Amino acid sequence: MKRLERDDLLPQETSNVILHRGEMVRPSVIRTRQAIFVTPGLLIIIFLLALPCLSLFVVSFLTRGEYGDIEMTFTLDNVRRMLGYGFFGWSADNLLILWRSVVVAFMTTLLCILLSYPLAFFLASRPANKRVLWLTVLLVPFWTNLVIRTYAWLLVLDGNMPFARFLSFLHITEPGTTLYPSQFAVYIGMVSVFLPFVALPLYTAVEKMDWSIVEAAHDLYSSPWRVFRHAVLPQTLPGLSVGITMTFVPAMGMFVVPDMLGGARYMLVGNLIQQQFGTSRDWPFGAALSLVLMVLTLGALVAATRGSKKKGAR
Amino acid sequence: MKRTSTLSNLTSVFIFIFLYLPMLSVVMFSFNASDMGLKWGGFSLKWYQQLVHNELILWAAWNTLVLAVVSTAFSTLIGTMLAIGLYRFPWKKRTAGKLNVLLHLPVVTPDIIFAVALVIAFSVIRYTTGLFELGLTTMIVGHITFQIAFVALAVRGRLELIGHDVEEAACDLYAGYWRVLTRVLLPMLKPGIIAGAMLAFTLSLDDFVISFFTCGPKSTTLPLFIYASVKRGITPEIHALSTIVMLVTIASVALMQKLSPNTKH
Known part of the structure; x- marks a missing residue:
């Protein structure tokens, strides 16, 4: 058993x-x-x-049908078009728009960083009980609708408004000139939209900073640049890299700001993509453009993670 | 030690003017009695009175609210479930890594690519099943898609904070899983869930690009309405509408700050 x-x-x-x-x-x-x-x-x-x-x-490699539908035929036409070989021969327009998108995103990020450092130090030096109030003041534009904030600039940059009058008083522009659509207006709009995206994470980093290192650097007679480079920058790098990613990536694909403030004269890749899915109804070309933007985005994200890791390790 | 210089103070003042001047101009002109252009013609509330009688605007406001409420409700539920599923259960390390990438995908994808992806997905679904004609439904689904990740990340923060102890104690006391979930875990997650829901709601109100791509002819929301009006030429009515939207934004930001003084997004 x-x-x-x-x-x-x-x-x-x-x-x-x-x-x-x-x-x-x-x-x-x-x-x-x-x-x-x-x-x-x-x-x-x-x-x-x-x-x-x-x-x-x-x-991206399919054909646009006659009525804006997608035909399942393989083609390299969209790539050729992107490189500028169009119906009327070669033109640099599309390549220029892509290049411009990268440059505008880069310059916007740079300008935002330059403006955000003083702002972050200003916020961090407010008395603790007032800081929440100041942060709220910075958060309100951050959360205000993008369309409203962009069109608000149309009012400020209008030819009859003080700013344009001041420029014409300085003989920079003709009297009564409206300052949009223009490259200048696009930059103004972009920086004002993305500034809080850099300033907020940077402030978080500055608030946590160990000031004794900065003091030590001063005591050892460092120049202001060297204090920044060796005592402030390494400590604020985590916040800075978050800010850079949060600005550079969406800035490349931005379409509201260039659409309202740049017009047809200063298009970015976002506007081109929107056209293909809107009025032109050319989805394959739109997809090809989106693909390029996606690859650029991935590249930027990888570079940002690598960069912050490498510098953080030092 | 002095932590701020005159230069940085002056720059900051300039930045605040730079950020607020356009918004304040909109508010100012919303009270302008003059019909045309940007000449000051005296104080008036007539644009606000006209707003209340403009059915298109009321309809757009209603759509905006429905879109935000419905998408927030769904995304809060799905996002909370996703966070619990991803961070309260054993996953193989490689799978966990891949899922983490997937979860961050909606956060890092630029608006316009997100919108293009949704348009392609909706057209494939429409082609195969005949459902999902562009309209309020597709907008709601689109908003849910980007909100889920933000809710899940907010809830994850709270999950990490509360630890496992109380849940395990409840199990030791013979509470069934359902009881642990509804009586222990969810009440403890509440602040994270509320923060996630508020973030989702604000993101939905704020969104323009995804709505712009996925909307139908009848599903205009306030941002879409404002955009279309500005394209036709600025009217004082839009200033009044924008002022109200900005006031709602300020109120909700103040509320968020008050409810969650220590959370950062």
Whole structure:
């Protein structure tokens, strides 16, 4: 006769239970719960964002049908068009727009950094009880609708407003000249939109800064530049890199600001993409442009993570 | 030690003027009695009175509210579930890494690529099933897609903060999983969930690009309405409308600051 084992006395199902977070359960139960929790969210992100983004690789090489539909024919036309070979021969327009988008994003980020450092120090030096108020003052434009903030500049830059009058008084512009659409207006709009994106993370870093290092640098007769370079910059780099990513990436794809303040004269790649999905109804070309923008974005993100890691390690 | 110089103070004052001057001009001109152009013609509230009678604007305001409320409700539920599923269950390290990338994808994707991706996805769904004609539904689904990640990240912060102890104690006291979830975990997550929901709501109100791409002919929201009006030429009515939107923004920012003094986004 077979000797009874302890396991035989237990119901079969409980023999493979595990202890998970203080609970006796079968692994399959854990897996089922896990799946229930993550499935809806992951499905939405995968099917509405990740896969369509990957599909850009395919759609970019398809043909535009006669009525703006997509035909399943492989073509390199969109690449050629992007490089400037169009119906009327070669033109630099598209390449220029791509190049301009990168330059504008870069310059906007740079200007925002230059303005954000003084602002971050100013905020960090406010008395503790007033700081929340000052932060709120900075957060309000951050949360104000982009369209409203951009069109507000149309009022300020109007030819009859004091700013334009002042410029014409200095003989920089003709009297009554409206200052938009122009490159200048695009930069004004971009910097005002993205400034809080750099200033807020930078402020968080400055607030946590160890000032004794700065004092030590001063005591050792460092020049202001060297104090900044060796005592302030390394400490604020985490905040700075967050700010740079939060500005450079969306700035490259920005389309509201150049659309309202730059007009047809100063288009960025965002406007070109919008045209393809709007009036032109040329999705394959729009997809090709989006693909280039996506690759540029990825490049910027990788560079930002690498850069901050490398400098952080030193 | 002096931590700020005259130069940085002056720059900061200049920056605040730079940020607020355009917004204040809008507020100022919303009270302008003059019909045309940017000449001051005396104080008047007539543009605000006209707003209340403009059915297009009321309809757009209603759409904006429906879009924000419905998308926030769904994304708060789905995002909270996602955070619990991702950070309260064992995952293989590599899978966890990939899922983490997937979760951050909506946060780092530029608006315009996000919008293009949604347009492509919706047209594929429309082509295969006939559902998802562009309109308020597609806008809601689009907003949910970008809100989920922000909610999940807000809830994750709270999950890390509260630890496992209380849940395990509840299990030791023979609470079933459902009971642990509804009586222990969710109440403890509440501040994170509320912060995530408020973030999602504000993001929805603030969004223009994704709405612009995924909207239909009848689903105009306030930002879309303002954009279309400005394209046709600025009217004083738009100044009044923008002023109201800005006031709502200031109120909600103040509320967020008050409710969550220590959370940063």
